[in-house]
Amino acid sequence: MSINIHNAVLHIIDNTTGKIYLSGQELDYESEACYDFICKHIKKLLNGAAVKNATFSPDSEFYADICSFKNRGLYFMPLSVKITEKMAEVIINNPDIAPADILIVSFSTNEIPYIGVFKLNYNECYTHKIDISGTEIDNQIIKYHSVLPATGGNKVEEACLIPLNVMVVKLVEKKHLVSGEMGFYFSNYVLDCNTELSKQESVKVIESVNKKINSKFFNQHVDNLAQVNNAIIEEAEEGEGIVRMENVAHRAFAEAPGVKEEYIKLIREGGIKEDLDLGEEFTRKHFGVQKFKADNGIEIKFPAEITEDGSVLFKHNADGTVTITLMNLRGKI
Numbered sequence: 001m002s003i004n005i006h007n008a009v010l011h012i013i014d015n016t017t018g019k020i021y022l023s024g025q026e027l028d029y030e031s032e033a034c035y036d037f038i039c040k041h042i043k044k045l046l047n048g049a050a051v052k053n054a055t056f057s058p059d060s061e062f063y064a065d066i067c068s069f070k071n072r073g074l075y076f077m078p079l080s081v082k083i084t085e086k087m088a089e090v091i092i093n094n095p096d097i098a099p100a101d102i103l104i105v106s107f108s109t110n111e112i113p114y115i116g117v118f119k120l121n122y123n124e125c126y127t128h129k130i131d132i133s134g135t136e137i138d139n140q141i142i143k144y145h146s147v148l149p150a151t152g153g154n155k156v157e158e159a160c161l162i163p164l165n166v167m168v169v170k171l172v173e174k175k176h177l178v179s180g181e182m183g184f185y186f187s188n189y190v191l192d193c194n195t196e197l198s199k200q201e202s203v204k205v206i207e208s209v210n211k212k213i214n215s216k217f218f219n220q221h222v223d224n225l226a227q228v229n230n231a232i233i234e235e236a237e238e239g240e241g242i243v244r245m246e247n248v249a250h251r252a253f254a255e256a257p258g259v260k261e262e263y264i265k266l267i268r269e270g271g272i273k274e275d276l277d278l279g280e281e282f283t284r285k286h287f288g289v290q291k292f293k294a295d296n297g298i299e300i301k302f303p304a305e306i307t308e309d310g311s312v313l314f315k316h317n318a319d320g321t322v323t324i325t326l327m328n329l330r331g332k333i
Contacts (some may be wrong), residue, residue, distance in 0.1 A: 001046075003039045005029045007076040010082040014099045015092045022081055029105075038105055038229040041118055045161050046093065046109075049282065051202060052198035053159075053211070054169040060192035066115060068162045080104040083117055090189045096177035097185065098122070112163050117156040119186075136142065158186045169193055197271050199278055204285050205270035206232070206245075214264060217259050222292045222322070223314040228252045229287040236283035243276040243283065292324070 008029045012021035029035050045051060056063035065082050068074035074082075084102045091097045103118040120155045131138040157174040171193075187195050197205065210228050210292040218224035231251035235243050253260040293299045302312055315323040 001043060001107060003042055003109045005035065005038060005107045005165065007104060008038055009080045009104055010032070011080065011104070012090050012099075013084065013102060015095060015097065016099055018092050020088050020092075022084065025076070025106045037108075038063065038103070041103075041156060042105070042107065042109075042116055045116070045118075045156070045159055045172065048064045048172065048325075049199040050172050051170050052195050052201065054171045054187055054191065054193040054195040056167060056169070056193045062191050065191075066162055066164070066167070067326075069114075069115065079115075087119070087190050090185050091179065091241070094176065094178050095187070103293060108321040112165055114164065115162045116158050117162075118156050121157060135230070160186070160191065163316070171195060172198075196274070199282060202272055202276055202278070205272055206287075207265065209263065209270060212265050213215050213259065216262075217256070219316070221292065221314065221316055223312075226290040229290060232287045233284055236278060236280050237274075241277060241279040241283070243278050245276070247274060268327055292322075 008027040009023050009025075010027055013022055013280060014021065027034050027038075029038060057117070060106065065074060065079055069079045069250055070208070083104055087102060096123045101120040104121055104183050105114075105116040105117075106117075107114055109117060124196070126141055129140045131140070156172065159172050161170040163170075169191065171187060171191070173184050176185055178185045178189070184195070187193050213228070214220055214225045230247070231248045232243060234251060235247050239247075246264060249260040249263045249267075253263060288303060290303070291299065291301050311327050313325040313327060315325070317323060
């Protein structure tokens with residue numbers, strides 16, 4: 001993926017002092033270190049499973065500023081100041097939200113222009129300090145408190161990418177205590193947008209509903225759970241990564257219309273309203289393996305699809321136990 005950075009700036013919001021430190025100069029994004037840092041965070045946000053889509057409210061001030069920038073009524077640096085000041089209004093007045101550097105980037109990829117906003121919370125790390133006095137060297141270990149999140153492990157908790165062509169925001173965020181209530185300040189107070197569930201959130205909803213349905217109608221039988229997971233995988237494969245939960249319910253509960261209706265009802269109540277673009281690989285990763293854990297600690301994992309070819313047979317006994325038979329297997333111990 002080729003990323004062309006057009007502008008980038010780093011401002012600072014310090015809610016411990018209540019001050020904003022606005023940079024008067026753009027970042028040197030042509031330097032290898034700066035370009036690499038910015039691009040890696042952009043790529044993680046473009047492809048992350050925790051990313052959710054959002055659309056601006058019609059009266060969003062943030063949306064109005066982005067439109068002004070798009071139409072050349074507002075230049076990049078003034079735009080970055082307005083964004084930072086908007087974020088500071090919330091962050092400085094709510095100590096539960098950590099101080100941070102605010103990275104704002106104008107870039108394009110695949111000929112699509114974007115504005116990216118990243119709240120870079122600080123991390124602590126240890127390093128050495130060298131003091132030289134005359135001929136004597138004094139090496140000590142010290143702690144830095146304002147280290148930016150690495151592009152590998154540490155996640156950016158609040159960030160968004162806004163494609164200027166369609167204005168559908170790609171967003172990650174975390175709940176914080178704001179005005180006495182836990183909520184998403186980034187989407188509600190800064191961006192003023194309506195969000196959909198991320199892939200990760202959608203998976204959690206589906207897994208929760210699957211367990212509820214299995215417990216209510218199928219006495220927690222693992223083969224029935226595997227049947228639903230198979231239906232999800234088949235739907236993703238036939239839909240080229242798109243999963244329609246109505247089709248999943250029909251595949252899994254075609255002979256039980258009452259169960260099918262209950263399943264769709266719970267899915268909708270969980271926040272899944274539209275077709276899910278999960279992708280085939282992501283869907284298989286999360287629903288392709290079925291687990292069974294016995295009370296004595298024995299745990300068995302197997303591909304959900306083999307419950308349909310007779311390789312794994314389940315017999316549910318009257319005393320509540322389960323007899324599992326593995327058929328015609330080849331392999332190594």
